[in-house]
Amino acid sequence: METIAVYWEPRIKTYGFQRIPDLALIEFSCPLSNIKSLGEIFSQDHLEIFRPKFIIAQESAHKISFIFCLPNKEGKDFHATLKKTSSSTTEKYIYPVGIIFFHGPHFGDRYGIADATFSTLSKAGIKIIASGCSSASVFLVLAQHDIDKAEEVLSETFEVAK
Amino acid sequence: MEKLKIGGLKQSLELCQFDLRGLDSSEEIASKVSKLLLAQKINMEFLTFYPQRNNYHQLTFCISQDKFSATSEILRKEGSLPIGWEINSSEQAGIITIFPHQSAIMILGVIMSSWAAQSIPIYGIATSLSAISFVTDYKLLDKATKVIQDLFQMPEDHAPLKPEIRYQQSDIVKED
Numbered sequence: 001m002e003t004i005a006v007y008w009e010p011r012i013k014t015y016g017f018q019r020i021p022d023l024a025l026i027e028f029s030c031p032l033s034n035i036k037s038l039g040e041i042f043s044q045d046h047l048e049i050f051r052p053k054f055i056i057a058q059e060s061a062h063k064i065s066f067i068f069c070l071p072n073k074e075g076k077d078f079h080a081t082l083k084k085t086s087s088s089t090t091e092k093y094i095y096p097v098g099i100i101f102f103h104g105p106h107f108g109d110r111y112g113i114a115d116a117t118f119s120t121l122s123k124a125g126i127k128i129i130a131s132g133c134s135s136a137s138v139f140l141v142l143a144q145h146d147i148d149k150a151e152e153v154l155s156e157t158f159e160v161a162k
Numbered sequence: 163m164e165k166l167k168i169g170g171l172k173q174s175l176e177l178c179q180f181d182l183r184g185l186d187s188s189e190e191i192a193s194k195v196s197k198l199l200l201a202q203k204i205n206m207e208f209l210t211f212y213p214q215r216n217n218y219h220q221l222t223f224c225i226s227q228d229k230f231s232a233t234s235e236i237l238r239k240e241g242s243l244p245i246g247w248e249i250n251s252s253e254q255a256g257i258i259t260i261f262p263h264q265s266a267i268m269i270l271g272v273i274m275s276s277w278a279a280q281s282i283p284i285y286g287i288a289t290s291l292s293a294i295s296f297v298t299d300y301k302l303l304d305k306a307t308k309v310i311q312d313l314f315q316m317p318e319d320h321a322p323l324k325p326e327i328r329y330q331q332s333d334i335v336k337e338d
Contacts, residue, residue: 003328007336027214036278042271050267055294056210057287058220060183064284065220067212092214101291109329111205115196122190131192133209135259137290 006106011159012116014104017151020053023099024075025129025141027092028082029065038087050078054099054139056132065091067130069099069141097129098147100140102158107136114138116157124153165315166268169261169292173307173323176227176300177207179255179285180237184247186217191244195221198236204229205331208257208295210288222286224255224297255285256300258307260314261293269294272313282306 030038041047054069066088070078072095082090107113117138121128126149130141142150182195192211199206206223213219225233230253236242237249262269266289273296277284282305286297298306307323 001326001328003330005330005332005334007332007334009336027212032283035284036275039271039274039276039278042267043275044271045268047267047271048265052266052289055266055270055287055289056212057284058181058210058212058222059285060181060220065212065215066287091216094214103290106329108207109205110331111203112200112331114206114209115193115200118190118193118196122193127213128192128211129214131209131211132288132290133206134257134288134295135290135293139288139290 006110012104012113013161014102014158016160017100017102017154019147019151020099021144021147022072023053023069023097024072025092025094025097026068026070026075026079026082026090027065028088028090029063030088032059032062032064034087035064038085041085041087047081050074054130054132054141056130069097072096094129096144097141098144100142100147100150100154101137102154103137105136107138108134117154120153120157121150124149126150126153165313166265166272168269168314168316170316170320171261171307171310171323172259173303173325174207174257175325175328177224177255177257178227178230179222179224179252179297180233181250182221182237182243182247184219184244186213186219187244189244191219191221198242199225199233202232202236203331204233208286208288208297210286224257227254252285254300255297256303257295257297258303258310259293259295260310266294273310276309276313277306280305280309282309
């Protein structure tokens with residue numbers, strides 16, 4: 001396999017920060033033994049109207065927990081749909097939250113991106129509600145009122161490529 | 163029935179996974195762990211963090227399999243994690259990333275149900291703007307891929323499923 005080295009940047013370059021404000025976060029879980037039936041529910045045509053802006057799932061204690069972020073109206077409807085099913089249990093509904101996300105060259109292959117992100121937010125006293133990093137993207141779910149400050153401090157750490 | 167269209171899929175190289183769980187602490191765990199790994203030049207290829215579950219925090223991440231021992235040692239060293247934090251790890255994990263055009267919930271549902279029917283586990287999920295990544299058992303990556311290929315319609319000129327180039331962070335500083 002060919003290996004290509006990516007130079008260390010004194011200031012990590014990103015393609016820019018994007019935001020999605022005014023979202024609802026829904027946390028729900030299901031026992032691992034019910035994952036097939038929950039999947040069948042998600043596969044139903046009428047759920048196609050829901051367009052989550054962020055999804056993560058974590059496994060723990062024989063359960064899988066999902067965190068979805070959707071626009072608030074969709075979030076309420078999705079929450080109501082989940083309540084009708086016996087496959088999952090809704091644990092939390094948080095509104096309003098916002099997402100700030102960014103990506104950069106080979107972010108998924110380079111060390112130091114997560115540290116630059118989390119240390120910057122931690123130093124600024126910004127609490128992360130949820131985060132998911134996959135491929136070359138970093139997604140941060142924050143309290144709505146923290147989004148401006150987060151973009152400000154992250155813009156000092158990362159360089160937005162021109 | 164017409165197959166659901168997807169833009170493509172990609173397999174990861176061999177990875178391993180760590181799940182760190184513990185009670186709320188004054189330490190910012192995501193920041194602390196990412197700093198510990200940075201010091202060893204270890205990249206997290208996949209990460210989910212959720213500190214809201216009944217005051218329990220969970221940080222899950224995947225790194226290259228050859229960094230498993232070094233990372234275990236770092237995390238288990240006294241003082242690395244707050245007292246009482248639990249570490250669970252899998253020595254082998256792999257990621258399948260799907261590039262959907264739309265219908266993320268439908269794709270999620272179809273994969274959850276069809277993988278469960280084939281006893282293929284899901285250890286983690288994360289989305290980006292245009293992709294969904296599923297963490298599963300590395301040994302089952304080809305089987306999991308086959309299930310997806312049977313269920314979804316992919317472009318005819320699809321890029322190779324397995325990575326052909328490995329990118330690594332160099333220590334050489336690039337000056338503008």
